[in-house]
Amino acid sequence: IALKKLPASDSDAEHGSLFFNPGGPGVSGIRTLETLATALPKELRASYDVVGFDPRGIGQSTPITCWTDEDIHQVLTDAQNGKLSDLASIDTASSTYVSAQEKINLGAADAAACTQYSEVPELLDHVGTRNVARDLDVLRATNGNTKLNYLGTSYGTYIGAIYADLFPGRVGRAVLDGAMDPSRHWADGEAETTAFKEGVLRQYVEHCQAQGSCPLSGSTDEAIAQLTAFVDGLDQAPLTAPGSNVTVNAQEATTIIRDYAIEKPDWEELTAMLTPAMTNHDGALMVKAKQSALAPQLPTTAEQAVSRANNLFMAAAVICNDYPDTAETVANWDAQSAAEKKASPFFGGTSNGLEAYCRGWRHRAQTPPRETHAEGSNPILVVGLTGDDRTLYPWAQSLTDQLDNGHLLTVEGPGHITFGRNACATAAMTDFLVNGTVPAEGTTCAAEPRPAAAGGTEN
Incomplete structure (x- = not known):
């Protein structure tokens, strides 16, 4: 240590x-x-x-290693082109509305890489x-x-x-x-934070509509539906900005909206970003917001790339080690996700994602919360x-x-x-x-x- x-x-x-x-x-x-x-x-x-x-597995302590030198080289190449590439799939599993089985597969693949490349793979347990x-x-x-x-x-x-x-x-x-x-079990905490974020977003929407220059119309539910549909469409048609090859997809837009909606001082700027994006598919301001948030995260050295990869894989390792399997079936997880997506249309549908990922990871806790x-x-x-x-x-x-x-x-x-x-x-x-x-x-x-x-x- x-x-x-x-x-x-x-x-x-x-x-x-x-x-x-x-x-x-x-x-x-x-x-x-x-x-x-x-x-x-x-x-x-x-x-x-x-x-x-x-702590164990992190940084200068005996580390968990889940990548090759070639992987790190590719991460640095992507960073030079303005792209943040994460070798671990924990963020994908915990924030993407896909089937539980897909998330189980992501966890299994990540754990297999850690087992293969770590000097002391037994540390994973x-x-x-x-x-x-x-x-x-x-x-x-x-x-x-x-x-x-x-x-x-x-x-x-x-x-x-x-x-x-x-x-x-x-x-x-x-x-x-x-x-x-x-x-609290991690999955329960995720469900609570999802509901909280959805509630804050609803407050933003109500504020936006009261200003008279809001791209969202109708009731709060209808406005959330419009925003959700707009963001969901960005995987097929990402936002772009003149003179830039940087784009904003659905997940990136979700992150930007979350980060700006959570604090009232940022609400006017969020409206300023959404208005051209939703009315003219003009992504100049959202691209700028993405670049501003992305720049400090882009690694410029192999040491930085390794540190980020270690952080993400260890986040998975620790969480999976801390919380035992809930024994839910894949079908139940998918049903829960659908129900949460209905209750929280913008942020919902992902709260049990990390729990599914951890089932694939397999190195689990035995002590319940x-x-x-x-x-x-x-x-x-x-x-x-x-x-x-x-x-x-x-x-x-x-x-x-x-x-x-x-x-x-x-x-x-x-x-x-x-x-x-x-x-x-x-x-x-x-x-x-x-x-x-x-x-x-x-x-x-x-x-x-x-x-x-x-x-x-x-x-």
Whole structure:
């Protein structure tokens, strides 16, 4: 297990080590720490050695490898031509409305590649969060800490919650920002986030129609149907822009609409993109939005291409390791998808996609989701955003209720993860980590202005 330590700025590290995990799953804590270093509050930097680590299978730890050098070369060639090619099929399985059997086949193919090319293929059965939590306890001890001080964001909150449940007496000061709910199965969580996103889209449509310059007409249901039909048609006739060979297909348009609809400051820009696209099939603004979101993701070196591939394959490996098979039949999955597509026409139909993919992957968990209590632990601070479309606010409420000593900090507004992004929340988390100050029950941080056109910036 690889780790990197950022020594305390005062060389004292009064509180020892603060372990950090950015989530993903599949994201390197070491790489993230390198970019996080300059953004940490001064009080935090002075109080702790901040430690980032790469969980099993990720980055500089013994990695899972699922590709050849030729595959990486092709990814780089595509990137030079402005195309982002992903070797793993996890995003396709979790976002494309195709049959469950097709998604099972995708999972099987990805797992076979990992088995073939990994130096230690047996690792595929041992990369789940419970194993990572046990590794974290070893890292705590070997770094000379009697207690684990921890900052976890997004899926990193799952690691923190499981650690607290396994080792409640070793919890120091722990912050879980953008909280997962360990009692929920992944497929159930996906269904909930789908319904949430559809609800936000409906709010956007109602706002759009009230402005008088909206390309969507009729009732909200009729407008959603128009938008869905428009996007579905983009696989046959992608959007284009004058002077550019970049196109926007159905999945890319869905991503753009999701990212801009989720935050109200972006609504006017979304309408500005949709109006020419839907009325004249003019994709200039949507192509620009795609390029803006795509540019930071395009790898320019083999190291970057390998890192992205590792992240995606490890996301699949961890999720499949963390959640047992639900034992649904393929026919039931397809029926569920059809029902969800009817209830949520724009975003629906894909919530069980990763569960089907994981059946093909086969390296599965045996422990079902269950409540996390961490009886007897020190206070644990859980942070939830009311408009989070990735880790929903009710999940933070649920985790807080489950924990024996959980305390909820509510942050209003959209987004995902508040540390470093909301001054009020960051100050409260820092005060807790540095001074042990637990926010008063019911503490709420107001939403803070964010730049317009922020779509696609969250991880």
